[in-house]
Structures are given as structure tokens and as C-alpha cells.
Amino acid sequence: MPIITKISVQKNRTDRYNIFLDEVYAFSVDEGVLIRYSLKKGQELSELDLTQIQYEDEIRKAYNNAIQFLSFRMRSQLEIRQHLQKKEWNESVIQTVLQTLKEREYTDDLEFAKAYVRTQISSGKKGPQSIRQELVQKGITESFIEQSIALYSEEQQVEHAIKLGDKLAGKNMHLSERILKQKLEQFLITKGFPYSVINIALEEIQFEKDEDEEWQSLFQQAEKLYRKYNHLPESEYQQKIKQALFRKGFELDLINRYIDEKRE
Template sequence: MKITKIEVQKKNNDRVNIFIDDDFAFSCSTELVYYHNLKSGKSAELSEIQKIVDEDNYIKCKNSALKYIEKAYKTEKQITEKLIDKEYPENAIKRTIEFLKEYKFIDDYNFLKIYIRENCTKLGKKKIKYNLLRKGIEEALIDVELDGVSSSFEEKSCEKLAQKKYDSLKNSDTSYMKVYKKLGDFLLRNGYSSDIVSETLKRVVAKEDFKAEGNEERKHNSYEELFILAQKRYNLLISKEKDKMKLLKKLYDYLIRRGYSYEEVKTVVKELINTD
């Protein structure tokens, strides 16, 4: 086999098309042409061609990864998944990841510390852990770093976030219970535990900030209605969840999300369990 033609691509001057025995064979970067001393009339062995193709795939894969991390720090898993989606060969991806690690473009432990530092004022530990696990960070590493975030700091962060959200909600909704529920759901979605959310709602949401509620809402708040609601949910959960502690937590979370206070839920659940 003999290289019969090397031409620069029209849309990309950094790449060339290689023709062997007058037929198109492959394309590669111009730097590989110089590196392998490719020129018209030179004999080309199959093994040499494969080596060039592999090297070209690696260069493209590496450049793609570097472009991906230009705007934001990424984990090894995120970059690997991105390169797989782009259908780069396994060997090219492996070499790229090794390169990125060697030159500190990838450092999952450093990513972990930065992520916690940047998000611990707006997300609870549960949401932070969930997000980091999805990004491929080891659970043991996450737990160690999250232990450094004190409970008091998380509580203060939750309250600050809640106050900001509360000020927005109460200006757009005149219903105490609706605001209470919306704010509770918002904080739970952001990864704060039901205990922290409950205590935060007590400190932030004030009934005097709202007009008197109508008969329908007072009925919603009635002890009897709460008990019936709790009983229905309890009967549904007990058929699926055998662990009592998990069952009670799910029941508490459900009722709090419906807008009831922690103390109201605690009283009803206690009676419900005693009568079961």
C-alpha cells in the first residue's frame, strides 16, 4: 500500500485527508502528518495506519475533554460519560482521563471540597450528598467532608434561605397554610431534614403576617381532619414498609409537607400509634 495523496480539508485546516492507492483511507490532524513523516509516495503498513488512527482519536478525545471542562470543574465520571456519549474509543478515553489526572484537570477530592463550600449555604446535607453521588464521588469521602459542616451551620443556612423564600411567598399568597406548605416543600426539596425544616418553619412563618383564614381552612386545620389524613396514610404505608422507624419518618414527612406543624403531627401520630 502506498500513500498517493494528502489534502487539507476545506472546512478545517487543522485536518487532512489521506488517500492510499488513490482511494480515501482516513483523516487525521496535520500534526500527525509531520510526526509520522507522512507524504505522498510513502509506503504505508496496516499496523502503522492503525497507530495513526488511534493517536488521532486520542488527540480529538483529549481536546474534546479540555473544551468540556473550560467553563466548569468536572468529576472523572462526568467527563467519562461525556466522552462515551461522543463515541470515542475506550482506549482513547482511558488515555485522556490519565492525562487529565496527571495535569490536575481532574481531582475528585478537590471537586468535592469546592462543591460543598459553594453549596452548603443553599442546600442541606442530604441534597449535597445526593448530587455528589450522582457525579461519581465516593460516598465515604462525601460523608467525611459533610461531617465538617456543623448542625448549627446547617440550621442557620436553612433559616436564612427560608426567610428569603418566605418574604417572596407571603407577598404573592395570603394563605398562611399554603405559604407554610410551599415553604416546607421548598426546604425539603433542597435537602434539609424534616426536623430542621419543622423548627425553621416555627421560627420563620408567623400567622400574624396573614389575614384571618376562612372556615374551609380552619376545617383543614382541625385535629379530626389531621387524624383521618394521618390514619389513611399510615394504613397505606404499613402495607409497604416493615421498618417502623422508616414508616414513621415517611408519615411525618408526608404530613409536614401537607402544611401541618411538627407539634400537630407529633400529637396525632402518637395517638394513632397508641390506638393501632
């Protein structure tokens, strides 16, 4: 059996040790592995010893890597698994590391999910359905998701939907009221808000226009269309303008008003 002839501390990693067998460098181990197996000069190692020591060291290296990954922010178990898989650790090592992290309370998917939801609530940029989907992608169970999403009250959802909607409406007041409402609805759906919240929010979002405001929106868009089509015969460009403005959500009486005024 090979004999340990030298043990030296690595220059750049004082927590790792180089092991020499029969005067030749064989492998390195973590300090914890060194202590656990009581490795010392003159010790004989069987093939089984070598396999166990190196396997244990693989676990220690993967564990340390996971701890470093966790040092930046909380992670779900799936995120850690995927991270270790990218580092090409084998499944048995990964499973051991995940179990150890859980036992030492370095990971807790329920607390992770709650913290994630609280962060998203603070940002005010997403509805519960988007957050739910993100938690699913992070490997959180349905039970934990339900407990976490419950932190996001309907009142908070409505408040966030109104703020997001007002911001979008302010940038799109040139649109017709009907198209702007559709745009707001679709926008809030993509943000993950349920219809019940969207309907409440639309009652508060400032997108409705009086006739003068709607006329100004139509006039701005109609003028662009006029410049585009006025080289055509009058009946043809009028038809194109009418069709384009109608598709943009404007009422026929306002469209005809523009056509009549332009004709005059």
C-alpha cells in the same frame, strides 16, 4: 503496502491533515499524530500502521472533544465519560482519554467536589443532603464527598435554612400556624437539610402567630368556605366548614368562634 502519495491541510481545520494513499483520499489525522508517526509523502504503511494511526487519531479527537467540554467549567470524570459515550467513542478510547486528563491534572474529582460544594454554599439554596446526592450522581466517591461536604458548616446550614424558611413563611402566612410549620419542615427536608438543622432553624423562622393573627388567617379561609357551602342547610354547611378548617390546622375554639359569629 499502500504508499502515502499526498498530505494536505484541511481548509477548515488547520490542525488536521488529509492523507492520500495511492492517489486516493484515505483518512485524516490530527497534527500530533502526523508528527508522532512522522507521516510523509512516499512512506509505506502496513495494515498494522494504519490501525495504530487511526486508533491514535480517534484518541486525539476524543481528547480534544473532552478538552472543549472542560472549557466551560470543571467536570467530574463520570461527567466526561458520559459526554464521550454520547459521542459514541468506544470504551478503550474513553479510558485512555480519562487517564490522560487525570495525568495532566485537567481533572481531579476531589477538587471538583470541593468547588461544587463551595458554589452550592454560595447560592444558599440547598442543604448538604441534596448536595451529597448530586455528587453521588456525578460519580464522586464517598471519601471525596465527605471531605467536600465538611466545607459546609452547620452554622452556614442553619443560616441558609432560616433564609429559605422565612421566604416561604412570608408567602404562606394565610395558613394556620400548625400547617405552616409542617409545610416549612417538609420544604427544608426536600431542600436537603438534616433534622438537627431544621429544628434549630424553626426556632428563628418567623412563622408563629398570636391569637389575632391566627384569627385573621382562619377568617380569610373560612369566608371562602362559607361562600362555597352557604347554599346548604345551616347544620350541614357548618359541619363542612368545621371539618375543612380543622384539616387546615386551626384550633376548634377559633373555628367555633367563627361559626358563632356567623350565626349571630
